[in-house]
Amino acid sequence: MSVPSQSQKASLPKSWTVSESLSGGMKLPFIVGLDDSDTPYDVVDALALAPFTTGEQPWARSARVDRLRPGATLLPPGARVLRSVVEESRDSRLAVGEGWTVRSVRWRGGGGEVTVTAVSEQLARGVLEDVLRSSAAETGSDSSVSMGFWYLSGQRGPIRTSRRTATTRWSSIRGNYASAARDSLDKLMAIRRDNVIGRLILLHGPAGTGKTTVLRALANEWRSWCQVDCVLDPEALFADPAYLMEVAIGFDDDGDPDNDSADAGDSDSDSDGAGDSDADGAGDFDAAAGGAVGGGDGGEGDRMGQPAVRRWRLLVIEDCDELIRGDGRGSAGQQLSRLLNLTDGLVGQGREVLVALTTNEDLFRLHPAVVRPGRCLAQIEVGALPHAEAVSWLGSTDGVGSTMTLAELFALRDGRGLPRPTGGDTRHGLYL
Structure with a gap:
């Protein structure tokens, strides 16, 4: 966005200044172009940006959640759902409330993300904290x-x-x-x-x-x-x-x-x-x-x-x-x-x-x-284990050669045996 020059400022109404326009939330034009490569998921993303872009809800907060509680919606209480998209790997929802908008995404593999826009910073923080408090699973002490x-x-x-x-x-x-x-x-x-x-x-x-x-x-x-x-x-x-x-x-x-x-x-x-x-x-x-x-x-x-x-x-x-x-x-x-x-x-x-x-x-x-x-x-x-160490690892000499890789030892331990080498046609250097 360009700032008016001195000559342009002179032609503007006396009550108009750049700082006042920006602080007053001057609305930006919001145009969405869709083609056949876009999906309903993309539409939800675009609609979620609308209140922030226009300045109606100028405060935005986002967070990601590693593990969700069973049945968690990633939506705050009292949310009114406007759009819902279910895909193979994720689902997305757009919901609104008094002075705020929420876009939530849940992944099939676990976890999700949520974005909140609101009319005030305090409201945006509060809505986000409500969502996360009710949706995030307790942090465990796992090794992941x-x-x-x-x-x-x-x-x-x-x-x-x-x-x-x-x-x-x-x-x-x-x-x-x-x-x-x-x-x-x-x-x-x-x-x-x-x-x-x-x-x-x-x-x-x-x-x-x-x-x-x-x-x-x-x-x-x-x-x-x-x-x-x-x-x-x-x-x-x-x-x-x-x-x-x-x-x-x-x-x-x-x-x-x-x-x-x-x-x-x-x-x-x-x-x-x-x-x-x-x-x-x-x-x-x-x-x-x-x-x-x-x-x-x-x-x-x-x-x-x-x-x-x-x-x-x-x-x-x-x-x-x-x-x-x-x-x-x-x-x-x-x-x-x-x-x-x-x-x-x-x-x-x-x-x-x-x-x-x-x-x-x-x-x-x-x-x-x-x-x-x-x-x-x-x-x-990171080499193969020598014979003595391989025998110690496996607890047996059955099938153990002069050296053994870890993969081979696990195969022997699990009773799967070792793969036999195939006699390929040495006249060809590449697979056909």
Whole structure:
């Protein structure tokens, strides 16, 4: 919106000024364009914006809820439902009351989000707190953590969704790993924000040795100071600079329940556009605290008179063999360069970002720039268990070879046996 020039101001009524117009809630034109790609869900979203856009309800508050109570509607008492949409993965409702409007979304996988607009800030806060108090399940002491998942949408660009992911304590699975790797894994699990040296975590070893399980345990051990985000399409991430910058800048779950300094909920959600659905400044909800917290008001630290502590972020990129091989050339070499720039180059400067890579490649086949001294926070071979350790793990020598992967040991323990190698046609290098 342009501000009138001095000559334009002279022609306006004497009673009109820019400040008075804005403070008086000058209405913006609200036009919605729909085509065959839009759904009833999109219509509910557009209608929910109308009272805020026009200025009739200029105060907005949002929150996400990780776990809902059975039968929770995410609507305040006395709400009059104007629109209701039921889809395979979610349902959405638009409801109104005296001076407020609520848009609520519940996901089939659990959790939901709610947005309130109202005629006053106090009313918006009150309605939101009523909704959350009646809908959010009590916070438990489970081992799940909130993890983000990035992917690039052809229509909407970079998108981050978040969901609760089951994790496990390192102490409960430590015996699943070869003694040669345990000490290094112990040190990795014990790292905290104050002793981070290097930005790259490299886990290499054969398939089935438990590299992904290590990362899940790491998410649990680091939950108080580090947020974990998984990149689902690394080939797109390092091929698209805009996507890479969006992920590098990231989204801070400052109100995550896993953060000891700011307890609040997270959820399974799908966001429109770059970043997470909480990127509009909306906070999350802590059922135990009974209130909305998070970005909308500067985070927990601001409300307590203390500066909020930014959490580190760990970007997880799995099975990136081609990206970090020693023969990376052309476009592959350019993607590798961008990866390294994200860890300790200009792209990563000022952002507390760690990158965890898993690969099935042998260490000697990796690019020397990846494993150079000073770059890796941890460089660990997650290998198969030698015969003696495998026998100790299984409690029997039946079927145990000279070395055994964790996947093979679980197969033997569960009575499934080991898969027999198939005799493929060696004349063809590719599957037909």
